[in-house]
Each structure stands twice: as structure tokens, then as C-alpha cells.
Amino acid sequence: MTSSRKSLDTSDILHLEADVLVIGGGPSGAWSALSAAENGAKVVLVDKGYLGTSGTTAPSNTGTWCVAPGEDRAQIVERRWQRTGGLADPRWMLRCVDRAYENLLKLVEWGYPFPSDDDGKLYIANLRGPDYMAFMRRRVLLAGVTVLDHHPALELFSDGQAVSGAAGVDRQRGRDWRVDANAVVLATGGCAFHERILGATGLTGDGYLMAAEAGAILSGMEFTGKYTLAPHGSSLNKGLPFRWASFHREDGTAIMNSDGEPLMNGIGEREKEIARAMIEAPVYAVLDQAEPALQDWLRQGQPNCFVPYNRMGIDPFKEMFRVTFKAEGTVRGTGGIRVAGSDCATDVPGLYVAGDAASRENMTGSTSGGGAVNSSWAIASGWWSGQGASHYAKRNASRGAFRAVSKPLGEAGLRPAGSVKSGLTAKDVISSVQAEVLPLDKNYFRDGNRLEASREKLDGLWNDVRHHLAGEGPERLPAREAASIAAAGRWSLNAALARQESRGMHRRADFKATDQAFTRAVLVSGVDDIRIEAAPVENRRERA
Numbered sequence: 001m002t003s004s005r006k007s008l009d010t011s012d013i014l015h016l017e018a019d020v021l022v023i024g025g026g027p028s029g030a031w032s033a034l035s036a037a038e039n040g041a042k043v044v045l046v047d048k049g050y051l052g053t054s055g056t057t058a059p060s061n062t063g064t065w066c067v068a069p070g071e072d073r074a075q076i077v078e079r080r081w082q083r084t085g086g087l088a089d090p091r092w093m094l095r096c097v098d099r100a101y102e103n104l105l106k107l108v109e110w111g112y113p114f115p116s117d118d119d120g121k122l123y124i125a126n127l128r129g130p131d132y133m134a135f136m137r138r139r140v141l142l143a144g145v146t147v148l149d150h151h152p153a154l155e156l157f158s159d160g161q162a163v164s165g166a167a168g169v170d171r172q173r174g175r176d177w178r179v180d181a182n183a184v185v186l187a188t189g190g191c192a193f194h195e196r197i198l199g200a201t202g203l204t205g206d207g208y209l210m211a212a213e214a215g216a217i218l219s220g221m222e223f224t225g226k227y228t229l230a231p232h233g234s235s236l237n238k239g240l241p242f243r244w245a246s247f248h249r250e251d252g253t254a255i256m257n258s259d260g261e262p263l264m265n266g267i268g269e270r271e272k273e274i275a276r277a278m279i280e281a282p283v284y285a286v287l288d289q290a291e292p293a294l295q296d297w298l299r300q301g302q303p304n305c306f307v308p309y310n311r312m313g314i315d316p317f318k319e320m321f322r323v324t325f326k327a328e329g330t331v332r333g334t335g336g337i338r339v340a341g342s343d344c345a346t347d348v349p350g351l352y353v354a355g356d357a358a359s360r361e362n363m364t365g366s367t368s369g370g371g372a373v374n375s376s377w378a379i380a381s382g383w384w385s386g387q388g389a390s391h392y393a394k395r396n397a398s399r400g401a402f403r404a405v406s407k408p409l410g411e412a413g414l415r416p417a418g419s420v421k422s423g424l425t426a427k428d429v430i431s432s433v434q435a436e437v438l439p440l441d442k443n444y445f446r447d448g449n450r451l452e453a454s455r456e457k458l459d460g461l462w463n464d465v466r467h468h469l470a471g472e473g474p475e476r477l478p479a480r481e482a483a484s485i486a487a488a489g490r491w492s493l494n495a496a497l498a499r500q501e502s503r504g505m506h507r508r509a510d511f512k513a514t515d516q517a518f519t520r521a522v523l524v525s526g527v528d529d530i531r532i533e534a535a536p537v538e539n540r541r542e543r544a
């Protein structure tokens with residue numbers, strides 16, 4: 001490979017060249033940058049925050065789907081496939097566990113401090129988010145990757161044939177940056193619709209909008225109905241402790257389940273009943289089903305989970321506290337940019353995708369990949385996308401002339417079709433989207449009429465966004481984030497309307513049953529005019 005990092009002009013714009021540009025510095029971006037660099041590519045990684053602390057893995061304790069090679073691997077995959085609503089693809093699941101396992105072993109080889117048991121056997125199925133991401137940062141820098149922290153990407157560039165780079169803003173210096181690259185990997189995470197959840201402040205679906213503007217297809221965007229319990233008023237959406245909760249009204253009366261017994265276990269099959277009870281009136285929980293030994297384990301294993309209770313000055317194992325359901329969009333939902341090739345290529349030449357920016361339907365179908373699968377997918381898809389992008393860059397290295405004809409693709413929130421309206425703020429746009437996609441009675445429990453009404457509202461909002469929303473200088477970022485959130489909301493609603501059945505986290509009151517005719521993917525594309533298409537997934541299992 002011939003390209004090298006160099007400044008192209010003397011203006012106050014940072015202008016670099018690379019073989020591969022990785023946008024996003026969570027685990028998937030870090031693995032992608034590492035594998036591209038290992039393939040000899042010159043790599044630049046830009047992150048909206050700081051590679052090592054931003055994204056949803058960094059503040060969490062992350063369980064991986066860690067399955068050692070062996071005869072029972074296929075059975076383990078088969079058992080999980082049974083829980084995916086028939087939309088996952090066991091071939092992808094198998095290759096993901098394989099790749100993720102190999103990479104976990106790389107971490108061992110590189111000296112990542114996994115804990116071990118009394119016999120010295122390493123436990124590699126869990127990664128402590130802060131340690132893991134700090135470790136990945138060191139590896140990425142060691143591999144010679146140029147890391148630009150606090151450099152959010154605002155838009156992609158294209159030479160008319162392929163994606164040719166991206167541009168954005170350096171938040172700390174207030175200047176613009178542009179990277180010309182032979183291939184780009186989007187590792188921008190999911191879209192949490194600006195709900196306050198752990199590590200998700202910057203997860204506004206920017207990658208989806210950038211990709212769609214370049215012509216990419218999204219898939220599974222209807223699977224955004226994943227919610228997790230949290231203490232009311234906190235952003236701590238860690239569901240595990242609620243496994244041992246009982247649920248009550250403010251006066252202490254136990255809430256009964258549909259069998260007339262006290263409602264327990266907030267992450268089990270009764271979750272729907274808790275959601276229903278919460279729509280009627282505030283719900284309170286107490287973690288009184290946890291034995292003392294389990295209480296100690298929870299306190300030690302998930303120390304950050306107890307911060308809100310410490311702040312409230314209560315013992316959550318004995319005292320009631322109000323709870324809320326946090327919407328998680330596509331973070332622990334499933335939708336994202338369609339993966340069109342085994343190397344995580346998208347439908348757009350030169351554009352690759354990894355982690356939560358990608359649709360995880362192949363891995364998790366209509367269910368959530370949080371808790372294990374998503375982090376293994378971030379590792380594996382990161383690795384594949386880095387390889388795919390570096391090979392693409394190598395094949396197209398002679399296309400250097402593209403730089404002269406490259407054009408920016410960003411429109412919504414950046415280049416409005418009309419005059420900017422000062423009254424239309426990014427904050428207002430986000431609140432309007434949230435009003436349609438966060439409430440339990442609209443998005444947890446869905447219904448055709450309500451979805452249609454929400455779609456109409458967001459179509460109207462989109463019209464305003466496209467014509468009148470923009471910011472100046474660094475203020476382009478919030479405007480662009482608001483546009484991305486609005487776009488993701490529209491794709492989600494359109495896909496949810498198209499899937500006229502209930503499956504996994506897509507619950508339609510007007511189509512309560514799962515309909516085998518819908519054992520297919522719902523694809524969405526287009527930014528202003530949204531197109532919907534069904535893609536067959538039949539016989540995936542037979543072909544495994």
C-alpha cells in the first residue's frame with residue numbers, strides 16, 4: 001500500500017489520507033482498525049468521544065458469547081438459534097463464535113488480565129468494559145493507527161462510484177477535518193434516540209444516516225422495542241439485578257401477574273406485565289428475592305449498579321424504589337445497516353460496517369443480542385470489516401484520482417433544502433422524535449393506528465428538518481445528530497408498520513400472532529422517500 005498520512009493544505013482544516021478510515025471507537029471500531037492495520041493498511045480511526053471510554057461497552061461489564069471449539073459448538077448455536085424468531089442465520093452465528101473465540105485468545109496472548117480460577121484456568125467470557133477498552137486503545141495505538149479523539153464524522157464522501165472518505169469536526173479545536181480513504185468502516189454504534197442510558201450519549205444513529213445517504217440499505221429497523229429496567233431518574237439500564245426483584249405499587253401492595261401471583265423477575269417472561277402495569281401507574285421494585293450470597297456477588301460484580309441506591313440512601317434488597325423502563329433503540333435492539341457480504345461489506349462499494357451500526361439479525365433475529373451476542377459480534381464483525389476494507393483498499397489503491405472528484409454526501413441537518421429556521425432546534429427535534437418512539441404504549445406495545453399516527457408526525461418533522469435545520473461550526477454536530485435520530489425514528493416506524501405480525505421484540509396488538517409469511521427481513525432504504533422491501537430468509541437453517 002502506498003498512501004501515507006500527510007497534511008494536504010495549509011488552511012485550518014486537518015486533511016489526511018488513509019487506506020482505511022474507521023468511524024467509531026467502541027470495540028467494533030477498535031477491532032476493525034487493528035485488523036486493517038494488521039493487513040498492512042494505513043488506518044485512521046475517528047471517534048466522537050475518546051477511544052477507550054466512549055460507547056456502551058466502555059462503562060459496562062460485558063459478557064461475551066464465548067463458545068470453545070468442539071462438538072457441542074453446533075448444538076449451542078442451534079439452541080440459541082431456537083430463540084431468534086427464525087430470522088437469524090446459523091452460518092453467521094457459527095462463524096461469529098469462531099472468530100470471537102479466536103480474538104479472545106488474541107487478548108490472552110497480548111496479556112489482557114483475564115481473571116482465573118483456583119486452578120489457574122482463565123475465565124475469558126467476560127470483559128470489564130473500562131479495562132477492555134483501555135487495553136484496546138493501547139493495542140490500536142501500538143498497531144500504528146492514527147487515532148483522532150473528539151473528531152465526530154458528519155458525512156461521507158463519494159467519487160460517484162465508491163465511498164472515498166469522510167469529514168467532520170474537531171470538537172476541541174473547533175476546526176474541520178477530512179480524511180480521504182480508499183475504504184471506510186462505519187462502527188458508530190446503535191441509536192438510543194437520546195434516551196439516557198449507560199454510554200449512549202453519542203449513539204445517535206449517525207452511521208445509519210451517513211450510510212443511507214450513500215445508498216446503503218438498512219434491515220431489522222422494526223426491532224427497536226427493547227427496554228430495560230432502571231431505577232427511576234437514573235441512566236443505569238443494567239437489567240440483571242431485576243432478575244431477583246418483586247414489583248409493587250407505591251403503597252407497597254404487590255402487583256399480581258396474570259396468574260394471580262405476585263409479579264417477580266424483571267428480565268423474564270413477565271416483563272410485558274411489568275410494562276403494562278407501568279403504563280397504568282408508577283411501579284416500585286425491591287430486590288428481595290436475592291439471597292445474601294447473591295447480594296454480595298451482585299455488589300461486587302456490578303458495583304456501578306448500586307450507585308443510584310447509594311445516592312438515594314436505600315438498601316435495594318430491603319427497600320422499595322421506583323423503577324422505569326429505558327428504551328434502548330438499536331443499541332440492545334437489532335436493526336442497522338444491512339451486511340451484504342461475509343467481509344461486512346454494505347450495499348455501497350467501499351463502505352463496510354461493524355458492531356451495532358450493522359443489523360444483527362443474522363445473529364439474533366428478532367430478539368436482543370445484549371448480554372453476550374452483541375459483544376462477540378462487535379469483535380468478529382470488527383475483525384472482518386477491517387480485513388474487508390483493507391483488501392478493498394488494496395484492490396483499489398490505483399484509483400487515487402478519486403480524490404479530485406470526491407463530493408460530500410451529507411444533507412439533512414447540514415445542508416438544508418430551504419432557509420434555516422432559528423426556532424427549530426436540535427433539542428426540539430429530538431424531543432419530538434422521543435415522544436413517538438420512547439413511550440411504552442407506542443413502542444413497547446405497538447398498534448397499526450398508533451404507528452401510523454407517529455409516522456405522520458415524524459414525516460412532518462422530517463420535512464422541517466430537511467428544509468430548516470442546520471448549525472454553524474461545531475453546532476453542526478447537534479443538528480446532524482438530531483437529523484440522524486429523526487431518520488432512525490422514521491425507518492423504525494416504517495419497518496414496524498410493514499411487519500404485520502408479532503415476533504420477538506416487535507409486539508403488535510393488532511397482529512398478535514407470529515405469521516410464518518413474515519419469516520423474512522424487512523429492508524428499508526431512502527432518506528426522504530423511504531422504500532420498504534422484504535427479503536427472504538427461508539431455509540437459512542437447512543443451509544447451515
Ligand SMILES: Cc1cc2nc3c(=O)[nH]c(=O)nc-3n(C[C@H](O)[C@H](O)[C@H](O)COP(=O)(O)OP(=O)(O)OC[C@H]3O[C@@H](n4cnc5c(N)ncnc54)[C@H](O)[C@@H]3O)c2cc1C
Nearest residue numbers: 024026027028048055056063153189355356371372374375
Ligand atoms: C448497559 C449496557 C450493557 C451491555 N452489556 C452487554 C453485555 O454484557 N454483552 C453484550 O454482548 N452486549 C452488551 N451490551 C451491548 C454492547 O455494549 C454493544 O453491542 C457494543 O458496545 C457495540 O460495540 P460498537 O463498537 O458497535 O458500539 P459502541 O461501543 O456503542 O461504540 C460506538 C462508538 O462510535 C462513536 N461514534 C458514534 N457516532 C460517531 C460519529 N458520528 N463519528 C465518530 N464516532 C462516532 C461513539 O462515540 C462510540 O465510541 C450492553 C449495552 C448496554 C447499553
